[in-house]
Amino acid sequence: xxxxxxxxxxxxxxxxxxxxxxxxxxxxxxxxxxxxxxxxxxxxxxxxxxxxxxxxxxxxxxxxxxxxxxxxxxxxxxxxxxxxxxxxxxxxxxxxxxxxxxxxxxxxxxxxxxxxxxxxxxxxxxxxxxxxxxxxxxxxxxxxxxxxxxxxxxxxxxxxxxxxxxxxxxxxxxxxxxxxxxxxxxxxxxxxxxxxxxxxxxxxxxxxxxxxxxxxxxxxxxxxxxxxxxxxxxxxxxxxxxxxxxxxxxxxxxxxxxxxxxxxxxxxxxxxxxxxxxxxxxxxxxxxxxxxxxxxxxxxxxxxxxxxxxxxxxxxxxxxxxxxxxxxxxxxxxxxxxxxxxxxxxxxxxxxxxxxxxxxxxxxxxxxxxxxxxxxxxxxxxxxxxxxxxxxxxxxxxxxxxxxxxxxxxxxxxxxxxxxxxxxx
Amino acid sequence: xxxxxxxxxxxxxxxxxxxxxxxxxxxxxxxxxxxxxxxxxxxxxxxxxxxxxxxxxxxxxxxxxxxxxxxxxxxxxxxxxxxxxxxxxxxxxxxxxxxxxxxxxxxxxxxxxxxxxxxxxxxxxxxxxxxxxxxxxxxxxxxxxxxxxxxxxxxxxxxxxxxxxxxxxxxxxxxxxxxxxxxxxxxxxxxxxxxxxxxxxxxxxxxxxxxxxxxxxxxxxxxxxxxxxxxxxxxxxxxxxxxxxxxxxxxxxxxxxxxxxxxxxxxxxxxxxxxxxxxxxxxxxxxxxxxxxxxxxxxxxxxxxxxxxxxxxxxxxxxxxxxxxxxxxxxxxxxxxxxxxxxxxxxxxxxxxxxxxxxxxxxxxxxxxxxxxxxxxxxxxxxxxxxxxxxxxxxxxxxxxxxxxxxxxxxxxxxxxxxxxxxxxxxxxxxxxxxxxxxxxxxxxxxxxxxxxxxxxxxxxxxxxxxxxxxxxxxxxxxxxxxxxxxxxxxxxxxxxxxxxxxxxxxxxxxx
Numbered sequence: 001x002x003x004x005x006x007x008x009x010x011x012x013x014x015x016x017x018x019x020x021x022x023x024x025x026x027x028x029x030x031x032x033x034x035x036x037x038x039x040x041x042x043x044x045x046x047x048x049x050x051x052x053x054x055x056x057x058x059x060x061x062x063x064x065x066x067x068x069x070x071x072x073x074x075x076x077x078x079x080x081x082x083x084x085x086x087x088x089x090x091x092x093x094x095x096x097x098x099x100x101x102x103x104x105x106x107x108x109x110x111x112x113x114x115x116x117x118x119x120x121x122x123x124x125x126x127x128x129x130x131x132x133x134x135x136x137x138x139x140x141x142x143x144x145x146x147x148x149x150x151x152x153x154x155x156x157x158x159x160x161x162x163x164x165x166x167x168x169x170x171x172x173x174x175x176x177x178x179x180x181x182x183x184x185x186x187x188x189x190x191x192x193x194x195x196x197x198x199x200x201x202x203x204x205x206x207x208x209x210x211x212x213x214x215x216x217x218x219x220x221x222x223x224x225x226x227x228x229x230x231x232x233x234x235x236x237x238x239x240x241x242x243x244x245x246x247x248x249x250x251x252x253x254x255x256x257x258x259x260x261x262x263x264x265x266x267x268x269x270x271x272x273x274x275x276x277x278x279x280x281x282x283x284x285x286x287x288x289x290x291x292x293x294x295x296x297x298x299x300x301x302x303x304x305x306x307x308x309x310x311x312x313x314x315x316x317x318x319x320x321x322x323x324x325x326x327x328x329x330x331x332x333x334x335x336x337x338x339x340x341x342x343x344x345x346x347x348x349x350x351x352x353x354x355x356x357x358x359x360x361x362x363x364x365x366x367x368x369x370x371x372x373x374x375x376x377x378x379x380x381x382x383x384x385x386x387x388x389x390x391x392x393x394x395x396x397x398x399x400x401x402x403x404x405x406x407x408x409x410x411x412x413x414x415x416x417x418x419x420x421x422x423x424x425x
Numbered sequence: 426x427x428x429x430x431x432x433x434x435x436x437x438x439x440x441x442x443x444x445x446x447x448x449x450x451x452x453x454x455x456x457x458x459x460x461x462x463x464x465x466x467x468x469x470x471x472x473x474x475x476x477x478x479x480x481x482x483x484x485x486x487x488x489x490x491x492x493x494x495x496x497x498x499x500x501x502x503x504x505x506x507x508x509x510x511x512x513x514x515x516x517x518x519x520x521x522x523x524x525x526x527x528x529x530x531x532x533x534x535x536x537x538x539x540x541x542x543x544x545x546x547x548x549x550x551x552x553x554x555x556x557x558x559x560x561x562x563x564x565x566x567x568x569x570x571x572x573x574x575x576x577x578x579x580x581x582x583x584x585x586x587x588x589x590x591x592x593x594x595x596x597x598x599x600x601x602x603x604x605x606x607x608x609x610x611x612x613x614x615x616x617x618x619x620x621x622x623x624x625x626x627x628x629x630x631x632x633x634x635x636x637x638x639x640x641x642x643x644x645x646x647x648x649x650x651x652x653x654x655x656x657x658x659x660x661x662x663x664x665x666x667x668x669x670x671x672x673x674x675x676x677x678x679x680x681x682x683x684x685x686x687x688x689x690x691x692x693x694x695x696x697x698x699x700x701x702x703x704x705x706x707x708x709x710x711x712x713x714x715x716x717x718x719x720x721x722x723x724x725x726x727x728x729x730x731x732x733x734x735x736x737x738x739x740x741x742x743x744x745x746x747x748x749x750x751x752x753x754x755x756x757x758x759x760x761x762x763x764x765x766x767x768x769x770x771x772x773x774x775x776x777x778x779x780x781x782x783x784x785x786x787x788x789x790x791x792x793x794x795x796x797x798x799x800x801x802x803x804x805x806x807x808x809x810x811x812x813x814x815x816x817x818x819x820x821x822x823x824x825x826x827x828x829x830x831x832x833x834x835x836x837x838x839x840x841x842x843x844x845x846x847x848x849x850x851x852x853x854x855x856x857x858x859x860x861x862x863x864x865x866x867x868x869x870x871x872x873x874x875x876x877x878x879x880x881x882x883x884x885x886x887x888x889x890x891x892x893x894x895x896x897x898x899x900x901x902x903x904x905x906x907x908x909x910x911x912x913x914x915x916x917x918x919x920x921x922x923x924x925x926x927x928x929x930x931x932x933x934x935x936x937x
Binding site: 008017019020021025061062064067068069071073077078082083084087088116117 | 441444445448452464465466467468469470471474476477478480481489490491492493494495497498499501502505521525528539543585589593596597598599600601740741742743744745748751755816817818819820821822823824825826828829830831832833834835836837839840844847848850851858859861878880881882883884885886887888889890891893894897
């Protein structure tokens with residue numbers, strides 16, 4: 001006799017460890033693939049898992065096998081019109097079914113597809129943000145984790161009346177009544193059977209005995225009835241626990257120069273940078289608000305589409321954007337409630353006389369309110385005044401101000417990492 | 426006996442009760458056909474669990490290794506894209522015999538699988554001589570548990586990377602880690618643990634002797650140089666390394682041993698694919714038809730069954746885009762059916778080809794065939810002209826000396842015998858896999874190991890993978906490893922291919 005076992009409820013994730021081993025071993029490959037994936041995506045699209053593809057040859061598990069050459073004889077099915085002794089030219093691209101008999105197409109062979117597999121969103125971001133740490137995040141968290149929220153956490157036997165769970169309580173009561181009346185009900189069943197048996201054979205029926213039994217049954221029924229319908233013991237309450245709710249709001253200011261000198265390519269690169277920063281913040285904070293500020297000679301707040309795609313021309317006055325940012329912070333995002341991040345992208349152009357103003361705004365107004373101010377300069381020309389001013393600020397405030405230089409799309413990701421790489425205390 | 430019974434079920438949904446009752450009937454019929462089996466343990470699993478089972482070579486437990494993760498990922502990807510269906514079942518050669526059934530299968534499918542796996546494969550595992558001699562169904566699960574724990578312990582102690590290095594290298598050599606002729610000791614987890622210690626001391630003592638560095642008397646030197654070590658070439662490379670590599674630590678030797686034992690366990694399966702699948706297919710076909718004749722299953726049931734069955738035994742022609750070699754299910758099934766046909770309704774041709782078989786008891790005949798052969802000899806013995814004709818088999822000869830490919834024997838009067846031989850040879854693992862043996866170790870010199878590849882019909886080794894494997898070999902052996910391809914007495918190729926280099930630095934293999 002066979003034993004049948006239902007294993008469907010057993011752990012399904014038996015391969016998880018092996019999968020992790022695989023990812024671990026090919027970490028560098030996966031990282032590279034993740035970078036590619038991210039580079040190809042649009043900003044709205046980044047936040048999901050992805051398809052990772054690794055060249056199959058890099059993953060090969062070699063085993064000794066025959067190469068091409070020598071004399072082979074193979075038997076094939078489905079002959080149509082071959083006859084012994086027929087000859088034909090050797091097909092190109094190597095021995096038709098040569099490797100087919102091996103079944104596992106895991107090794108060697110040219111023209112092999114890449115090894116493709118899925119990783120989910122979490123893993124993708126994990127690889128993307130590995131070793132990175134948001135500046136000052138921990139500090140801020142420690143300071144402001146005074147906020148709590150309630151979360152459901154199963155059921156308890158004690159609680160306030162407004163938290164009673166009626167279904168659970170009644171189910172408990174029902175179970176208790178069944179459990180406590182077991183002996184009586186069993187006896188009733190037996191008595192009833194006895195009565196039935198007596199009724200079937202009337203000649204031996206003892207009237208008195210029947211009456212006695214009936215009385216006994218009534219008595220038992222009454223006893224069962226006396227069991228309380230619901231007992232304090234049955235009451236179940238929804239359980240709530242307090243979990244700390246760290247300050248979880250962040251706002252990210254995207255500031256970009258949209259003057260004529262900013263080409264499509266430069267904007268694209270800036271977009272990637274903002275995208276990455278946004279994802280990173282989104283991962284660390286529950287809500288991240290975005291403020292887009294575009295500027296040429298004057299600054300304006302706009303929506304995401306206009307920010308990246310609307311065309312405009314004019315001079316370049318960076319301080320106008322900084323000024324606007326500062327105003328918006330004061331108006332809507334109190335540094336007490338918000339973690340503020342400013343990311344500025346530009347090709348480095350600025351109106352000469354404006355640089356001092358920028359310097360002043362950042363040093364005296366903005367820097368004290370924000371968690372972090374990052375500036376990327378996307379250009380292949382020489383640095384101009386703005387860069388040198390910002391450089392000076394960076395030297396003075398390395399903990400919350402950083403600037404970087406990007407030349408081609410490939411630089412974005414490394415630059416991003418560099419901006420946020422782990423800082424020692 | 427002609428009275429038709431009530432069908433066991435009419436719908437296509439399965440339930441545990443139904444599985445039990447089908448199993449009872451199938452067991453009854455199987456017994457009638459004298460199928461002797463280990464007790465069955467039928468496990469119902471979901472498709473995800475099936476993917477898991479796939480990934481670790483079908484075993485219910487296995488030590489952790491990245492390659493199983495890779496396997497899993499690729500199966501998962503293919504499955505989710507609909508490029509690959511899952512097998513209906515996996516069956517494990519253990520006692521009790523564990524068979525996995527997928528919950529997605531319909532009742533007819535479950536019945537097919539039970540007949541196929543729990544009675545077909547199971548009786549093959551128990552009856553075939555190779556399995557009897559080479560595997561130990563009673564202890565394999567215990568052994569795997571031991572292996573899994575041991576590997577996990579090593580990982581904890583020596584680090585995942587160190588263990589992975591050894592396992593990678595062993596996996597590359599696993600087909601060279603089996604004894605082909607000498608019956609291995611039965612494995613037992615309990616004994617393994619006990620003997621570990623003993624083995625450790627013993628090996629160390631022997632090694633010291635082998636690698637003695639005290640200078641020898643000079644006149645003895647000459648003689649020493651001529652003598653090879655090992656005296657006879659050793660086919661089991663992993664075994665040789667486990668016992669003789671000078672620098673390995675005990676746990677590393679144990680890991681080699683584990684891979685070796687697992688490989689040895691699978692060795693019979695690789696040699697009996699056609700027979701095993703053919704046998705199981707033959708019996709699910711026969712048993713379910715028997716059930717239909719008795720009235721135990723409905724018309725609809727048998728239609729669904731036949732649909733699946735014909736998918737299983739489909740053999741695309743060589744020129745079909747779906748062609749991927751000869752389908753072992755088809756070939757095996759055709760041959761077993763043919764044995765039955767020859768016994769029951771022999772033609773004149775059959776009488777000429779199989780005088781002993783024609784007209785004899787078919788049940789006796791198929792059991793005898795199942796018990797006493799492996800693919801190669803089975804084909805050589807039983808492949809009949811009719812099967813060759815039905816499958817339109819033909820042979821292609823591809824000799825690199827010639828600029829053309831020639832059609833060899835085909836399914837006609839003059840070709841039968843030669844064709845049969847060619848097909849049998851194709852299933853001879855000795856031909857299919859390169860024959861590589863440990864030839865010599867320079868015990869007095871640089872301690873390098875020389876492997877010899879004894880070429881078969883001038884077939885060379887695949888250069889890329891061979892070079893890779895030699896790196897793995899080197900990691901295990903600890904000193905340089907060379908490989909010579911030898912045809913007759915002539916050395917045809919040498920690996921690693923001569924390149925201007927000094928001693929190869931020991932480095933992590935990340936696939937060049």
